[in-house]
Amino acid sequence: MTGCNIHSFETFGLVDGPGVRFVVFVQGCPMRCQFCHNPDxxxxxxxxIFSAKEVFEKAIRYKPYWKDNGGITVSGGEPLLQIDFVTELFKLCKENGVNTCLDTAGGVFSKESKFFEKFxxxxxxxxxxxLDIKEINNTRHEIITGMKNDHILEMAKTMDEMGKRMWIRHVLVPERSDYDEDLIKLREFISSLKNVEKVEVLPYHTLGRHKWDNLGxxxxxxxIDPPTKERVDNANRILSGNI
Ligand code: SF4
Incomplete structure (x- = not known):
């Protein structure tokens, strides 16, 4: 049994995958997104610390609420930092007919054999x-997250080749990730993938702002204010391919 360092749980998640979901937020992230609302x-x-079995037993009590499309999501932090735990949990889920969703920013993805075999x-x-793609422009990606994006784009392509269903999410931050030329390039990249079912624009907000102060x-x-409705509509239009 692999123990997992957990940040928190959400019993009725509505924005972390299809339907109603039990969401496991794991502790630890290698990225440093400037807009992060969970720097804690x-x-x-x-x-x-919880074992996969303990988390599963906690979650399964909510099964009646999941109906046809709900289930369990592992989010973070970065779930792939604790990949052994996620695999154990998702295996238990599939043995029990529970839908599984991985919410990742791909920061630790690598084709290096040890990680990739586990992946x-x-x-x-x-x-x-x-999968979050925070910026398609590598320089801007590094500014906004502290990390280059090559391996994240590689992850998207790899999962696509595996035929995995994907939702792509883009956090829209004025002066950081809201540039038409980048949104168009991101759209082109998404269009090159065959298994993207949904693209979501997440407008930057300041709800987690106080946590930064608390953590010093x-x-x-x-x-920087949240994006205007016009810019959100614009991003949605471009990323949905309606330009
Ligand atoms: S990847 Fe997610 S948890 Fe990590 S810093 Fe970025 S927004 Fe925060």
Whole structure:
């Protein structure tokens, strides 16, 4: 049994995959997104440890609410940092007919054999992947997340080749990830994939702002407001291919 360092649980998640979902937020993330509303998930310091079986037993009590399309989502933080746990949990889910969704930003993805072998096994038990692509422009991606995006785009292509169902999400941040030329390139990239079922634009918001202060971390988006409705509509139009 692999223990997992967990940040928190949400019993009735409505925005983390299809239907009503039990959401497991794992602790630890290698990215440093300037807009992150959960910077308290970044640290890999031990918070609370649960085995996959314990998490499954906690979640399965909510099965009556999941109906046809709900189930369990593992989010974060970055779930792939604790890939052994996610695989164990999703295996249990599939043995019990539970829908599984992985919400990842792909920051730790690698085709290096040790990780990739584990990833391929995890994919056998994963019904849907929600992958964040924070910026298609590599320079801007590094500014907004602290990391280049090559391996994240490679992950999208790899999952597509595996035939995995994907939702792509893009957080729209004025002055960071809201440029028409980048949105058009992102659309082109998405269009090159065959298994993307949905593209979601997530408007930047400041609801987690206080957490940065509490943690004593400098907030780099000071003075930047959430995007206007026009810019959100514009991003939705471009990313849906309606330009
Ligand atoms: S990948 Fe997610 S959890 Fe990690 S820093 Fe970015 S927004 Fe926060």
């Amino acid at each position: 998930t970044w640290s890999t310091k031990e918070n609370q 391929k096994i995890l994919m056998q038990y994963t019904d849907l992947i929600m 971390i400098e907030y780099k988006l000071e003075g």
